[in-house]
Amino acid sequence: MSHVTEIIHQYLRHNKKFPHVFCPGCGHGIVLGSLIRSVHELGLPKDDVAVVAGIGCSGRIAAYVDFNTIHSTHGRALTFATGVKMSNPKLHVICIMGDGDATAIGGNHLIHAARRNVSITALVLNNNIYGMTGGQCSPTTPEGASAMTTPYGQLEKAFDMVELGRAAGANYVARGSVFQANMLERFIRTAIERPGFGLVEILSPCYTQFGRKNHFKTPVDMYRWLKENAVPRESWEKMTEEKRRGRIPVGEFAINDAPGLEQRYAEMAARLKEEAER
Amino acid sequence: MKAHLKRFEIRFSGLGGQGVITLGRILGHGLALGCGYNVTQTQSYGPEARGGASRSDLVISSDPISYPKAESLDLLAALSQEACNKFYRHLKPGGILLIETDMVRQPPSNVFIGLPFTKLAKEKLGAPQAMNTIVLGAITHILPFAQPRAMKKALEENLPPKIQAMNLKAFNLGQRQARTHFGPAPEIWEGNGMDEKEPDQREVL
Amino acid sequence: MSRTSAKRPKGREMFALGNEAVAEGALIAGCTFYGGYPITPSSEIMEIMARELPRRESGVFLQMEDEIASLGAVIGASLAGRKAMTATSGPGFSLMQEHIGYACMAETPLVVVDVMRGGPSTGLPTSPAQGDVQQARWGTHGDHPIIVLSASNVQECLEMTVTSFNMAEKYRTPVILLLDEITAHTREKIFVPEPDEFAIFNRTVPAMPPEWYKPFEETVRGVPPMPPLGSGYRFHTTGLTHDVNGFPTQRPDEIEDLMLRLFRKIDQFYPDIQLVDDHQCEDAEIIVVAYGSVARSARLGVDMARESGVKAGLVSLRTLFPFPRNPLIQRLGAARAVIVPEMNMGQISREVKRVASNRVQVRALNRIDGDIITPTQIYKAISQA
Numbered sequence: 001m002s003h004v005t006e007i008i009h010q011y012l013r014h015n016k017k018f019p020h021v022f023c024p025g026c027g028h029g030i031v032l033g034s035l036i037r038s039v040h041e042l043g044l045p046k047d048d049v050a051v052v053a054g055i056g057c058s059g060r061i062a063a064y065v066d067f068n069t070i071h072s073t074h075g076r077a078l079t080f081a082t083g084v085k086m087s088n089p090k091l092h093v094i095c096i097m098g099d100g101d102a103t104a105i106g107g108n109h110l111i112h113a114a115r116r117n118v119s120i121t122a123l124v125l126n127n128n129i130y131g132m133t134g135g136q137c138s139p140t141t142p143e144g145a146s147a148m149t150t151p152y153g154q155l156e157k158a159f160d161m162v163e164l165g166r167a168a169g170a171n172y173v174a175r176g177s178v179f180q181a182n183m184l185e186r187f188i189r190t191a192i193e194r195p196g197f198g199l200v201e202i203l204s205p206c207y208t209q210f211g212r213k214n215h216f217k218t219p220v221d222m223y224r225w226l227k228e229n230a231v232p233r234e235s236w237e238k239m240t241e242e243k244r245r246g247r248i249p250v251g252e253f254a255i256n257d258a259p260g261l262e263q264r265y266a267e268m269a270a271r272l273k274e275e276a277e278r
Numbered sequence: 279m280k281a282h283l284k285r286f287e288i289r290f291s292g293l294g295g296q297g298v299i300t301l302g303r304i305l306g307h308g309l310a311l312g313c314g315y316n317v318t319q320t321q322s323y324g325p326e327a328r329g330g331a332s333r334s335d336l337v338i339s340s341d342p343i344s345y346p347k348a349e350s351l352d353l354l355a356a357l358s359q360e361a362c363n364k365f366y367r368h369l370k371p372g373g374i375l376l377i378e379t380d381m382v383r384q385p386p387s388n389v390f391i392g393l394p395f396t397k398l399a400k401e402k403l404g405a406p407q408a409m410n411t412i413v414l415g416a417i418t419h420i421l422p423f424a425q426p427r428a429m430k431k432a433l434e435e436n437l438p439p440k441i442q443a444m445n446l447k448a449f450n451l452g453q454r455q456a457r458t459h460f461g462p463a464p465e466i467w468e469g470n471g472m473d474e475k476e477p478d479q480r481e482v483l
Numbered sequence: 484m485s486r487t488s489a490k491r492p493k494g495r496e497m498f499a500l501g502n503e504a505v506a507e508g509a510l511i512a513g514c515t516f517y518g519g520y521p522i523t524p525s526s527e528i529m530e531i532m533a534r535e536l537p538r539r540e541s542g543v544f545l546q547m548e549d550e551i552a553s554l555g556a557v558i559g560a561s562l563a564g565r566k567a568m569t570a571t572s573g574p575g576f577s578l579m580q581e582h583i584g585y586a587c588m589a590e591t592p593l594v595v596v597d598v599m600r601g602g603p604s605t606g607l608p609t610s611p612a613q614g615d616v617q618q619a620r621w622g623t624h625g626d627h628p629i630i631v632l633s634a635s636n637v638q639e640c641l642e643m644t645v646t647s648f649n650m651a652e653k654y655r656t657p658v659i660l661l662l663d664e665i666t667a668h669t670r671e672k673i674f675v676p677e678p679d680e681f682a683i684f685n686r687t688v689p690a691m692p693p694e695w696y697k698p699f700e701e702t703v704r705g706v707p708p709m710p711p712l713g714s715g716y717r718f719h720t721t722g723l724t725h726d727v728n729g730f731p732t733q734r735p736d737e738i739e740d741l742m743l744r745l746f747r748k749i750d751q752f753y754p755d756i757q758l759v760d761d762h763q764c765e766d767a768e769i770i771v772v773a774y775g776s777v778a779r780s781a782r783l784g785v786d787m788a789r790e791s792g793v794k795a796g797l798v799s800l801r802t803l804f805p806f807p808r809n810p811l812i813q814r815l816g817a818a819r820a821v822i823v824p825e826m827n828m829g830q831i832s833r834e835v836k837r838v839a840s841n842r843v844q845v846r847a848l849n850r851i852d853g854d855i856i857t858p859t860q861i862y863k864a865i866s867q868a
């Protein structure tokens with residue numbers, strides 16, 4: 001067994017009925033691997049990690065990993081996670097959501113979790129579509145794209161999750177893609193390590209529900225697209241308006257050190273205790 | 279001596295900001311915890327409590343109180359004309375109307391007792407916001423079953439320390455004024471039949 | 484009820500609102516997490532918890548962005564080992580239904596207090612009603628058992644909050660405590676016993692080593708032990724229908740095992756769960772069945788009837804669901820008529836009819852104008868029965 005496979009086996013659940021639900025070519029499996037490697041590299045004990053997932057293809061990741069796992073409700077993963085983190089700040093809480101999950105039904109929870117700056121790592125697996133329900137458009141479906149519920153092309157503008165997270169006050173905001181797995185791992189690690197709310201948007205192709213209907217011949221084409229169009233932030237900033245069109249910057253967009261809500265809460269409780277004793 | 283009370287209903291009413299709700303709460307606190315009666319207190323909430331008439335009701339009894347709302351009043355304290363007009367008809371026959379004489383310029387009947395509470399607060403205490411506590415002092419005098427000591431304790435337990443001294447002064451002023459102007463308490467209630475009240479069988483709908 | 488001794492227990496008196504008594508009860512029961520969203524007429528509960536919890540050992544208070552988030556955070560906290568609650572009113576209660584279902588499915592102990600106000604929709608925010616009774620029973624989708632309790636006065640608010648937590652922990656289930664605006668907003672003298680005067684139930688935690696633990700396995704009581712997240716028992720919790728290990732399943736045999744256990748863990752403890760009080764029922768010919776603040780009016784109405792020579796009695800329900808069929812029928816005795824007054828168009832009277840219409844005549848007395856049902860109204864209904 002290769003080293004990587006060994007690590008993966010150490011963190012996957014042995015009592016779970018595999019195979020997993022992901023389609024061939026789905027990006028979510030790469031995220032699963034990145035997550036495991038990140039936790040491994042940080043040396044976090046499995047007992048100290050809580051994974052809270054939403055509903056959708058991405059949500060199934062929770063069942064596969066051997067941590068404390070909660071498969072919550074659609075869009076509400078961050079609310080569960082907030083309760084967990086505030087109740088037991090010792091736990092490293094990682095939230096796994098899809099784009100529809102986090103920005104449509106859960107959009108309000110996303111901005112408020114960011115505003116509270118509670119120390120949760122939010123991984124939003126963005127495939128620009130509702131995969132599990134059969135390919136309906138989501139708030140990140142690009143303008144003009146075709147989906148089951150936009151048969152004549154998406155008219156609405158897509159959300160920019162990075163801008164959203166930054167404006168709402170998240171400590172750490174990054175965007176990565178499954179094609180650049182090492183970079184992605186670094187982002188996930190940083191988000192887990194840093195205090196406060198960490199939002200990592202992960203571009204993860206869904207050939208089955210998005211690619212097929214939007215001129216990608218094979219899943220491989222989608223990865224090729226990522227390779228060419230997910231450009232590092234530094235290069236992106238040097239690009240002309242015209243060159244930027246159709247491309248998307250990846251990298252770190254916000255790195256702040258504000259203490260997490262759970263820490264500020266603990267400080268308040270300590271202050272109250274001190275006052276009471278005086 | 280603790281009088282046996284069947285069911286005694288009081289309504290405080292006035293404008294938002296006059297401290298009517300606090301008044302009801304402190305009197306209730308004193309009667310319940312200090313004098314040992316069963317007391318229920320209800321009040322107006324929400325939009326009703328903000329503009330217009332604000333009210334706070336007390337039901338006092340030696341027996342357990344089954345129905346918590348006041349509907350047939352033994353005592354109505356009206357601190358505004360609007361409140362007086364609105365609630366006067368809820369006063370039961372023989373019930374007492376207590377008014378703020380500067381605010382209620384047109385009493386609905388000539389049978390009432392009253393004091394210029396706001397003016398007293400301004401002129402004698404220099405603290406208009408203590409008006410409600412003067413009313414509390416006056417009412418404590420009127421109610422034969424309310425013990426001044428219990429009321430003062432209720433004031434202390436419900437108000438922030440900073441304003442306690444002022445409110446105790448206001449309370450004493452209210453008691454003194456009531457004694458001078460209304461006479462001894464039992465006489466106020468003569469003919470009201472407070473002690474031999476029948477169980478409540480009134481029509482409330 | 485849950486007091487341990489018959490002699491006067493230690494404690495203190497308070498002149499408290501129903502909502503304040505709920506908060507007192509929650510703290511006595513050991514609640515250390517509150518997640519909520521402000522709404523009239525329940526907000527005082529939240530305000531007190533905001534003041535008290537941060538000052539108490541490991542107490543956490545969070546104001547969330549809406550009621551969905553509130554109950555989500557409460558579930559997260561409960562999974563992390565906390566006794567957790569939220570309080571709300573009609574519109575907020577509607578938003579919570581999704582997560583009440585999750586808590587049923589994932590067997591998460593928690594308490595939801597719903598202070599009923601006039602509805603539907605925004606309705607009458609400051610007026611009493613009892614319109615959420617069937618929503619409390621059936622509001623979340625899917626077939627599920629649930630415990631719904633109520634309280635008719637301020638003292639009961641305290642006691643029933645403790646009972647709610649006890650039942651939630653004992654049966655690993657959400658418990659809904661239904662109050663109405665009158666009960667919540669009446670201030671009254673109550674006795675607050677010292678916490679050790681109550682029997683407090685804490686959820687069972689697993690005694691076996693983690694590798695033997697199956698999170699949703701059958702047990703004697705039908706209630707599997709529940710470890711807090713992060714204590715070494717790593718397992719999966721989901722709202723999907725799951726097997727004994729907590730993993731999603733579509734196998735009919737596993738589905739049936741799970742669903743039947745969820746029902747059975749409540750069903751087999753009916754005598755513990757179904758709480759009712761009675762007053763003058765022994766020889767009563769006419770029995771009033773009431774709950775919440777209406778039970779107070781009914782008591783006076785019954786006494787008025789007795790004084791006028793009518794043999795009337797009262798059964799007041801502290802448990803609304805599972806509907807206390809047996810305790811009610813036992814108390815009906817030789818009654819010839821039952822009157823069910825409520826501030827809705829008949830949400831409990833339909834239950835009473837379901838269980839008792841074969842032996843007595845059941846009449847509903849309804850009021851939906853935002854006002855309380857008065858003792859006189861009930862007295863009249865008794866006289867005419």
Ligand code: SF4
Nearest residue numbers: 022023026057131206
């Ligand atoms: S539908 Fe799309 S997102 Fe879901 S598993 Fe298949 S490829 Fe992945």
